[in-house]
Amino acid sequence: MSLPHALLGLLAVQPRSGYELTKVFEQDLGRYAWQAGHTSIYPELNRLAESGLVEVSHEGARGSRTYAVTEAGRSELRNWLLSPPRQTRVRNEPVLRMFLLSALEPADALVVLRTIAENTDASATELRKVREVDPEGPMTGAEGFGQLAAEYGLRQYEAVRDWARWAIERLERETSARPS
Amino acid sequence: MSLPHALLGLLAVQPRSGYELTKVFEQDLGRYAWQAGHTSIYPELNRLAESGLVEVSHEGARGSRTYAVTEAGRSELRNWLLSPPRQTRVRNEPVLRMFLLSALEPADALVVLRTIAENTDASATELRKVREVDPEGPMTGAEGFGQLAAEYGLRQYEAVRDWARWAIERLERETSARPS
DNA sequence: ACCTTACATGTAACTGTTGACATGTCAGTA
């Protein structure tokens, strides 16, 4: 149940409407960290408002409501982020695929590994461009969010790519050394 | 819904009982890739057996049933692993925490980052020891599974640690450069 | 004989999430 904290965190950086929050979850946040659709977000915002952790700071056109964290909400967020990282539920399909590679014959495994290496390398290259738009921008606030995220994603991609290359090399060496 | 494929993959490496599969999910697989308890595994095994993708290869003591993949199951697994990686559901609390760091004041963010850097460094050191037990073991089969997993986990930890150190450095530089 | 621990499998209620459905506003344009 991290969704309330995710919302609290986003609203702590700047007040937003449910619709805007939905958009954020479609970007890097939902891509790397936590995914949520508007059908989860709107009810959760109402719950948070009821508990007094957020409040409607502005009502705009088309019935839009902009939410902002309250002091209680900011305190709850800080509490959560500074508390010991509890055990976490992992559910990562790409990683699962990597784990299951051993179940394939070496030739098939190599095909998959090469695809992984290519895709992650391409993604890393793309992210590097994004990062270079403003390489020395501030790390806190709305832009800093993107900076941290971009750098994290970049390093993730590079790590997976390098792992895939390492695995390919070992697998090739092994296959040629003792062919079945 | 990757659980059936995870089970198929594990059984493709070697036949196991539901109990043994449960144990595997408590190790690295559940730690890095996909987590599942016995209450999901047993019903799923029954479903897979009904669809003919696995079969009971042996019945042992205490009512234990050892499952093995059928040809159909092996084909389904290969299909899934070689097919284009569909979009995946991300749900990763540690990463979410990193994303939300920007919502904290720099001093608090530094505390969290230092903890992350220390923890991931410790985990990396531990994993490096595990890996060195058999650094040149085979990559396929039951042992190779562990080798790939260990290397992947190691590189993940190191990547996160390096990212945290990078973020700490930038944050410190920024804080001292223009203190609020 | 009794107790404890690990082995081994299962059901059912509850909770959380998603997908389909639903409604309405506002701006631009044909």
Added chain:
DNA sequence: TACTGACATGTCAACAGTTACATGTAAGGT
């Protein structure tokens, strides 16, 4: 004026996953 697309929020049924409950066997120690 009518249409289209983006904006904006919402409900509800279906489904997935977890927790708590439940049962029983085998091995080893006291």
